[in-house]
Amino acid sequence: MINLFKKKIEINDDKNDKKNVEEAYIILMLEIARLDGKIDDSEFNKIKENYKQIYGDNNFLENFNRLSSEAKNESSLYPFIEVINTSSDKNNKIQALKAIWEVVLADGIIDPYEESLFMQIGDLLKIKRSDLVKIKNLRLG
Numbered sequence: 695m696i697n698l699f700k701k702k703i704e705i706n707d708d709k710n711d712k713k714n715v716e717e718a719y720i721i722l723m724l725e726i727a728r729l730d731g732k733i734d735d736s737e738f739n740k741i742k743e744n745y746k747q748i749y750g751d752n753n754f755l756e757n758f759n760r761l762s763s764e765a766k767n768e769s770s771l772y773p774f775i776e777v778i779n780t781s782s783d784k785n786n787k788i789q790a791l792k793a794i795w796e797v798v799l800a801d802g803i804i805d806p807y808e809e810s811l812f813m814q815i816g817d818l819l820k821i822k823r824s825d826l827v828k829i830k831n832l833r834l835g
Contacts, residue, residue, distance in 0.1 A: 715781045722794055729808050
């Protein structure tokens with residue numbers, strides 16, 4: 695497994711910025727998982743694993759529901775992409791995309807819509823297509 699948050703995200707000293715970036719990454723994982731109509735147990739567990747690496751074990755379900763609701767209420771991923779683009783470097787973005795790809799692979803089915811959204815997120819995060827293809831070719835899990 696890729697350990698996205700093993701090395702904490704290095705951004706501004708502002709704790710609110712860091713929290714917003716970490717939450718944006720989790721929301722992108724939620725959106726990828728939800729794309730096929732449901733978040734199955736394997737996807738849920740992969741998101742939970744990444745969440746625990748960031749926050750520990752406290753209040754996962756409460757925060758999962760809050761972030762899920764926040765993502766549902768937003769009509770676009772742009773606000774979350776913008777938070778990441780303004781506060782993360784290329785390496786952090788690539789590590790995040792690896793974790794997002796793990797969520798895609800978690801249920802054993804690469805849904806074409808999930809794959810398409812993954813590529814779109816990568817493009818919006820200003821990551822080269824060649825890097826995205828390398829991430830996809832990693833057979834994680």
